[in-house]
Amino acid sequence: MDSSTIDVTLGEVAASLALVAVAIAVSFWRRTELEGDIAVAVVRSAVQLIAIGYVIQAIFDEDSLVLVFALIAVMVVFGTFQARARSRRVPSAFWPLLVALGAAGVATLGLVVALGIFEPEPQFLVPVGGMVVGNAMTAAAVALNRLGDEMTDRARQIEATLALGATSTQAAAPILRRSLRSGTIALIDSTKTTGLIFFPGTMVGMLLAGADPTDAVRLQLILLWVLLGSVAIAALLATTLAYRNFFTPAHQLREPPEP
Amino acid sequence: MLFELEGVSLTRAGKRVLVDLTAQLPEGASCVAGPSGSGKSTLLRLLNRLADPESGRVLYRDADVRDRDVLELRREACLVPQLPGLLEGTVADNVKFAAGCAHREPDVGHLLGLAGLDPTYADRDGNRLSVGEQQRVMLARALAVEPRVLLLDEPTSALDSDARDAVEGTLLDLRERLDISLVLVTHDLAQARRMADWVVRVEAGRAVEQGPVGELIGARG
Numbered sequence: 484m485d486s487s488t489i490d491v492t493l494g495e496v497a498a499s500l501a502l503v504a505v506a507i508a509v510s511f512w513r514r515t516e517l518e519g520d521i522a523v524a525v526v527r528s529a530v531q532l533i534a535i536g537y538v539i540q541a542i543f544d545e546d547s548l549v550l551v552f553a554l555i556a557v558m559v560v561f562g563t564f565q566a567r568a569r570s571r572r573v574p575s576a577f578w579p580l581l582v583a584l585g586a587a588g589v590a591t592l593g594l595v596v597a598l599g600i601f602e603p604e605p606q607f608l609v610p611v612g613g614m615v616v617g618n619a620m621t622a623a624a625v626a627l628n629r630l631g632d633e634m635t636d637r638a639r640q641i642e643a644t645l646a647l648g649a650t651s652t653q654a655a656a657p658i659l660r661r662s663l664r665s666g667t668i669a670l671i672d673s674t675k676t677t678g679l680i681f682f683p684g685t686m687v688g689m690l691l692a693g694a695d696p697t698d699a700v701r702l703q704l705i706l707l708w709v710l711l712g713s714v715a716i717a718a719l720l721a722t723t724l725a726y727r728n729f730f731t732p733a734h735q736l737r738e739p740p741e742p
Numbered sequence: 743m744l745f746e747l748e749g750v751s752l753t754r755a756g757k758r759v760l761v762d763l764t765a766q767l768p769e770g771a772s773c774v775a776g777p778s779g780s781g782k783s784t785l786l787r788l789l790n791r792l793a794d795p796e797s798g799r800v801l802y803r804d805a806d807v808r809d810r811d812v813l814e815l816r817r818e819a820c821l822v823p824q825l826p827g828l829l830e831g832t833v834a835d836n837v838k839f840a841a842g843c844a845h846r847e848p849d850v851g852h853l854l855g856l857a858g859l860d861p862t863y864a865d866r867d868g869n870r871l872s873v874g875e876q877q878r879v880m881l882a883r884a885l886a887v888e889p890r891v892l893l894l895d896e897p898t899s900a901l902d903s904d905a906r907d908a909v910e911g912t913l914l915d916l917r918e919r920l921d922i923s924l925v926l927v928t929h930d931l932a933q934a935r936r937m938a939d940w941v942v943r944v945e946a947g948r949a950v951e952q953g954p955v956g957e958l959i960g961a962r963g
Contacts, residue, residue: 643827645816646790646792648817648843
């Protein structure tokens with residue numbers, strides 16, 4: 484690979500499969516039985532990224548904001564299905580997740596354009612939108628996973644609180660707080676350690692592409708800080724909308740604890 | 743009449759827990775007695791609408807509980823469930839939370855005293871107390887909403903005999919001092935005799951017998 488350009492040959496991509504072979508070898512050696520998952524991950528990543536590469540190229544060629552929003556809408560829907568799979572203990576999690584991811588995407592992209600951080604052009608909105616939706620999906624899924632576990636495991640305490648005349652919002656408040664923390668803490672921690680323990684993806688990509696390190700750092704900071712806002716919006720909306728599904732309008736648990 | 747249940751039925755997880763149950767619970771101290779799994783705890787939960795029956799109705803002081811504001815009903819007829827039920831935090835946090843639900847400013851020390859606890863318990867972590875102490879904190883927390891009725895679900899089932907006697911003494915004392923009614927769920931007929939004036943015996947989700955304690959179980963004691 485030429486050190487000053489971003490030309491990557493198929494041969495170079497294929498060479499990186501050597502490291503995949505290492506992962507599969509580790510799996511065989513330690514009998515973790517992850518070979519199948521690794522193979523699926525490699526094939527899916529290749530197919531999905533190649534496909535999205537063509538889609539992005541087409542959007543750039545068309546230079547159409549409508550297509551940008553259509554692409555982000557598709558990402559939101561796929562992200563919602565993916566997050567719902569990790570929120571099985573939350574009843575009717577689909578709509579809270581869809582609203583959370585959609586709102587996080589729209590609000591974040593709207594703000595970065597309104598603040599003049601990025602131009603409203605496909606070149607900026609597509610990659611930033613993808614990062615925002617991806618991180619929002621992870622945050623919302625983690626938050627709802629925690630919400631579902633705690634609402635089920637702590638049903639006795641919740642009902643004991645309702646029995647005092649507390650509203651469902653009051654009874655769920657400590658769990659909502661912990662769920663929101665769970666959804667956002669990973670990104671906060673990685674933001675704290677960025678530059679010390681790891682280099683984030685955007686910065687690495689720009690440096691590999693030969694960009695000036697100062698520019699790479701500035702862009703990375705923008706993206707890190709934008710993502711903090713978007714994951715907070717996603718986790719907040721997902722938990723705030725989803726916890727209601729555990730209660731009836733009469734502030735009763737839909738699935739009360741065993742006596 | 744304090745509570746009346748008219749033809750109440752409830753199914754849970756595919757099992758009929760209450761079957762066309764009809765019972766009355768007068769003012770004063772009443773007991774709902776029966777073996778484990780007979781549906782007595784579920785019956786108690788219907789009284790302040792932690793659950794609703796699929797058929798039949800529940801009356802509180804002659805009015806259908808569904809016609810009352812549910813939060814007001816729960817503050818007036820406050821249920822003390824089986825442990826664990828405390829929130830994270832100190833004893834005082836728990837008592838203040840409960841009082842806040844009823845928009846009241848609690849005298850934590852006084853409430854702990856009513857429940858038979860020393861005021862120094864206020865700053866202790868509620869979940870690190872003994873079972874008997876937690877039970878008393880649950881009681882103090884319920885008293886913080888200033889209820890007119892206490893619904894108690896097996897309040898001494900996890901206690902040894904000394905602690906049980908102490909909690910029973912506290913409940914009888916509260917009834918005298920605060921003039922509140924008690925509805926107590928128990929599997930122990932001897933406790934029903936000690937604590938209540940009226941008893942409803944529940945078996946397999948049906949009220950099989952009800953009346954003054956002296957007539958129903960006093961003589962058999």
